Amino acid sequence: MKLLLIRHGETVDNVAHKYAGVTDSHLTNHGVLQALRLGEHLTTPKSAGGAGLIFTHIFSSDLQRARKTGQAILDAQLVRTGGVNLPSPSAATVTQLFELREVDFGSREGTSYRSSRRPTPQIIRGPDYQSRESNESMAARADRFIDDYLVPAVMEVYFNNSAVNTKNHAIAVASHGIFLGTLWMRIITRFHRSNISASAECSGRKPHWSNTGYILLDILPGDMEEGLKGCMCLVEGMNIKTHLQGLERAGGGVGSAKADDRQRQISDFFTPQ
Secondary structure (H helix, E strand, C coil): CEEEEEECCCEHHHHCCECCCCCCCCEEHHHHHHHHHHHHHHHCCHHHCCCCCEEEEEEEECCHHHHHHHHHHHHHHHHHHCCCCCCCHHHHCEEEEHHHCCCCCHHHCCCECCCCCCCCHHHHCCCCCCCCCCHHHHHHHHHHHHHHHHHHHHHHHHHHCCCCCCCCEEEEEEECHHHHHHHHHHHHCCCCHHHEEECCCCCCCCCCCCCCCEEEEEEECCCHHHHHHHCEEEEEEEEECHHHCCCCCCCCCCCCCECCCCCCCHHHHCCCC
């Protein structure tokens, strides 16, 4: 089965070059199109040029930029399947989780990361100053997600299906760039080192995520009594953006503008094939 670690679509704060960790930043119009392209590509059969994946679970941060990115995948799958013959009850919803939120930048939330002005020591030590979330805190959140959600989802897929039937089954995790780096490292530590391998294009590369870019892992069953430790893990791709080929930003500032939720819903953009 496949595991996809996905960054959300472009947001207004990405465009404005602002720190937006726990800030509930809106997708831009371009970000919505990125998410639509992602969902359509992932669920389109391989024979038609897509990834041909069937999602058993879709997890997302509870912040709207990640939630709507995960929802785009769900909508694409529901339209393609008509909402019937889903691989599991979990496949009919996006599970939104606090644990998958971006790092909290504290007092830097909403400030420009391109600004040459830096807070003075007086401001930093002021009574209202809030520090950035620690790496330890992010790691703890990642571990909770892995233990409480990811491992049970993987086990559910493999215990309920044969390995052959799970070849195209997938779990999607829609989250945020910095947190995904932490989640990636915590996931990798769950496998025996000898059970981890990487494709030639991924070997030696440091993970990073563009908007709606994703890391693709292939998790193969082994000694299931050991959980992930007993599985094999192949890193198939990093920052995959195949779905964005040919996508151009709308001019006149339209592409970078905040998406209007009153406009067409994501599912309206799809036509079953």
